[in-house]
């Protein structure tokens with residue numbers, strides 16, 4: 341069997357270790373071993389190469405913290421993360437950092453407002469020497485094509501773009517580095533429902549055209565159905581349910597998952613996956 345692209349094993353991330361204040365508080369609090377918040381609590385998760393896995397759960401369930409640990413932005417308290425069989429430690433070389441890219445919820449805050457979209461992309465290509473200097477401009481155009489943006493966007497600053505266009509630039513920026521794993525953390529939840537559907541379609545298309553492995557984080561299981569084969573459901577830092585998305589949706593084993601499905605605004609009112617623009 342081939343090694344999975346991403347293997348997370350027994351991952352725990354605890355915030356706010358027992359400093360003097362935490363220790364004082366803990367004396368009066370039961371059920372907080374080690375102190376602080378266990379944002380991620382013994383999570384194991386495998387993502388096959390070329391696959392798409394959804395991570396679903398209510399606000400505060402630990403989804404983003406899990407992904408931030410994969411990116412190396414927060415240190416695990418326990419457990420291991422492997423990419424292509426190699427352990428990912430807190431200190432990573434440039435190639436390893438390139439291999440995992442994340443698209444965040446609010447593209448407005450992650451794109452430099454002082455630069456044009458073209459120069460944001462060009463700089464990344466140059467700094468990481470993705471293509472020779474004389475191919476940078478052509479590659480910027482290719483990237484805009486890839487995310488279905490008009491070439492004119494290259495000369496435009498991010499704040500002049502719509503939310504959906506900004507998110508496409510953010511996706512182009514992530515793909516510029518030719519990652520092996522793309523993480524979309526609530527990448528469409530700040531967008532209105534029609535734009536959300538078109539960005540979801542783009543991500544699905546990119547999966548097919550680039551072969552990139554995808555982890556899609558959302559509070560909405562119905563939404564990950566459009567992108568993912570399998571999903572895990574997180575609650576209070578733990579995975580409480582996992583399996584094929586369709587099965588979880590049609591026959592949730594956990595009452596929590598049932599609540600989550602009932603609480604989420606549904607996309608089924610929007611046009612079906614295939615014929616959205």
Ligand SMILES: Nc1ncnc2c1ncn2[C@@H]1O[C@H](COP(=O)(O)OP(=O)(O)OP(=O)(O)O)[C@@H](O)[C@H]1O
Pocket residue numbers: 355356377378379397398399400401402403404405406559
């Ligand atoms: N830097 C931090 N310091 C302390 N606590 C944190 C930190 N980041 C997250 N937490 C806590 O960890 C828990 C999990 O947060 P996290 O952001 O991972 O949840 P989430 O599932 O992504 O939620 P949302 O759906 O709202 O994005 C929460 O209790 C949160 O308050």
Ligand SMILES: [Mg+2]
Pocket residue numbers: 403404405525526
């Ligand atoms: Mg989050």
